[in-house]
Amino acid sequence: MVALTVGCGRHMSRLRNGLQLGVAMPGYVFIGNSHIGSLTYSPTGQRQMLPDGTPIRLINFNEIERLENSSMFEPDLTNFTEIIKAAIETAVSELGGDVDAVLLSLGGAEHHLISIIQSNTPYRLEGDPQASAQYIPTPVMKATLENKMSWMNTALDILEARFPAPKFFLEYPPPIASAEYILAHTPKAVMTPEIAITPVATRLSMHNIMREVVQDKCRERDITFIEVPPELKCEDGSLSEESYGNDWLHASVGFGDVFLSSISQVVGSHLRREAA
Amino acid sequence: MSHPYRTQPAAAFWPQAIAEIPAGEVDPTHGIDFTVKLHEKIATAGSCFAQHIARHLSAAGFNYLSFEKAHPVVDPQTAERFGYGLYSARYGNVYTSRQLLQLAQRALHHRSFQDTVWHDRDGNPVDAFRPQITPGGYSSVEDLEADRQQHLNCVAQMFREVDVFIFTLGLTETWESLVDGAVYPLCPGVSGTGSFDESKYRFLNLTVEEVLRDMEEFLQILRHENPKARVLLTVSPVPLNATASGKHVLSATTYSKSVLRVACETLSMRYTNVFYFPSYEIITGNFNRGTYFASDLRSVNESGVGHVMRLFMQRCGNRTVADGEPIERPEAPPVAPDPSISVANLIKVMCDEDALRYHVE
Numbered sequence: 001m002v003a004l005t006v007g008c009g010r011h012m013s014r015l016r017n018g019l020q021l022g023v024a025m026p027g028y029v030f031i032g033n034s035h036i037g038s039l040t041y042s043p044t045g046q047r048q049m050l051p052d053g054t055p056i057r058l059i060n061f062n063e064i065e066r067l068e069n070s071s072m073f074e075p076d077l078t079n080f081t082e083i084i085k086a087a088i089e090t091a092v093s094e095l096g097g098d099v100d101a102v103l104l105s106l107g108g109a110e111h112h113l114i115s116i117i118q119s120n121t122p123y124r125l126e127g128d129p130q131a132s133a134q135y136i137p138t139p140v141m142k143a144t145l146e147n148k149m150s151w152m153n154t155a156l157d158i159l160e161a162r163f164p165a166p167k168f169f170l171e172y173p174p175p176i177a178s179a180e181y182i183l184a185h186t187p188k189a190v191m192t193p194e195i196a197i198t199p200v201a202t203r204l205s206m207h208n209i210m211r212e213v214v215q216d217k218c219r220e221r222d223i224t225f226i227e228v229p230p231e232l233k234c235e236d237g238s239l240s241e242e243s244y245g246n247d248w249l250h251a252s253v254g255f256g257d258v259f260l261s262s263i264s265q266v267v268g269s270h271l272r273r274e275a276a
Numbered sequence: 277m278s279h280p281y282r283t284q285p286a287a288a289f290w291p292q293a294i295a296e297i298p299a300g301e302v303d304p305t306h307g308i309d310f311t312v313k314l315h316e317k318i319a320t321a322g323s324c325f326a327q328h329i330a331r332h333l334s335a336a337g338f339n340y341l342s343f344e345k346a347h348p349v350v351d352p353q354t355a356e357r358f359g360y361g362l363y364s365a366r367y368g369n370v371y372t373s374r375q376l377l378q379l380a381q382r383a384l385h386h387r388s389f390q391d392t393v394w395h396d397r398d399g400n401p402v403d404a405f406r407p408q409i410t411p412g413g414y415s416s417v418e419d420l421e422a423d424r425q426q427h428l429n430c431v432a433q434m435f436r437e438v439d440v441f442i443f444t445l446g447l448t449e450t451w452e453s454l455v456d457g458a459v460y461p462l463c464p465g466v467s468g469t470g471s472f473d474e475s476k477y478r479f480l481n482l483t484v485e486e487v488l489r490d491m492e493e494f495l496q497i498l499r500h501e502n503p504k505a506r507v508l509l510t511v512s513p514v515p516l517n518a519t520a521s522g523k524h525v526l527s528a529t530t531y532s533k534s535v536l537r538v539a540c541e542t543l544s545m546r547y548t549n550v551f552y553f554p555s556y557e558i559i560t561g562n563f564n565r566g567t568y569f570a571s572d573l574r575s576v577n578e579s580g581v582g583h584v585m586r587l588f589m590q591r592c593g594n595r596t597v598a599d600g601e602p603i604e605r606p607e608a609p610p611v612a613p614d615p616s617i618s619v620a621n622l623i624k625v626m627c628d629e630d631a632l633r634y635h636v637e
Contacts, residue, residue, distance in 0.1 A: 138415035
């Protein structure tokens, strides 16, 4: 490993030196919740590196026991800050904090929680043709999701302090269009005879609003947002059938393979641009 | 020697009704023959002061209805920020008789207008008839139109179903489109919404005759849709924040409130289903020496609102409520849990139990 100076431009000098000397790169760290599973696992287990050879490390918030107990989606922010900080420090001490890029996929279930199962009072969003359902204006839905995602600001503050490397936020997989597939994979605990799946148009609109919420956060914090490549989506923007995961909202490792190659390109070119 | 004053009650004499009793006991509701029953559907609209009335009626257990509720997936903080629950529908402030008339006309398809979408500083579309209902504007004109159509449907339902419609008249000054006479709650260009163009808009300061004409036309529409509806009018005691009349703001306030007060009295004398409640007098009467206003001398403080609502409960609600006394609300009927919400809660738990954790295929 090349000796590094601490401070602004650290990763750039490292990258420059690494490129010049052919030294192994510190690699990328993936940090997030369940959606990073499709990216950081292969059919044989957890990936150690990307297809281009870049070493990867993983901090999966869903695997932090104390955080699970605090409830990710309505966390007690006092405990949350303390727990996240401790979890990140533990991961850093185990994995090393020296990274070239931070790939984030924080959250990503908040919008599903309120949009998969049809409400007693069905609702519709912008671009959704269900005429009889209650309309929720986009700014109202966006503000609702922003509130649900407020915990992410705390997490990002901590991550920014710990990892000065460039950060990228990975778009969550778009929704699964097939109601039949979702029903077939609905967890038994929530399955009832009356259960109905929300029309895909509503879930797509919800995904788009959620994407805006995340993109706004990225703009505020100079984080690059990486979109899911078009080949992983259907024409209407929903997840391609080949990318369906083994449950009702996650994508497959096949999806991860394709997305990773797109991620490698975007991150690599960003780092090369910075190094130049 | 007998004369008409000999038979008048104490309420008719200034010393007995005002000067010689504690301020908190002044009760100008004498003679009001209006009661509302707990089960009757109540709706409110009007200027800012109507929000106080709505809040207190709701807290006191009256059947105060919101015809345009936020969907259960929207959290209460967001709902409040976007104007849900402030009034019985999301119309924002309805300051003038003309605005109320046009709201009813638009909701019931009697009339439509052309200049209905403004834009804010960032270029986001804003509903010209309720420019502050969506802070930051809408995401598109289609988003605005869909929300407005739903809003107007709720307003129409409100007029069709309400038993008691409480309307607080606030202003006579308004801004009118020269194209088709549409009036707006805000002057275009104020607060960064819309832009003022004197070839498109003009200032209007309604006269007593105009207010009466507007209100009579509104009452006619309401009667046609809902013959049983009764209307309780109040005048907002909140002075004008600014005037475009060229007069001093105090003179402009006096003109405006006088016109509205005369119109209310006239309407309540002409129509058996129209009543006037003197909240204006309770707040602005010199007996309280201005103590019902906050330090800006405009906003009404809780003490003033409390006096108004206490008298309202006594006179119109058949309930005696002492100052500060908590009012017990009738028990709400049980509501079936919404599957999307209960599932969300369950999923939260399931998340804690790794349900959403990624599993290797």
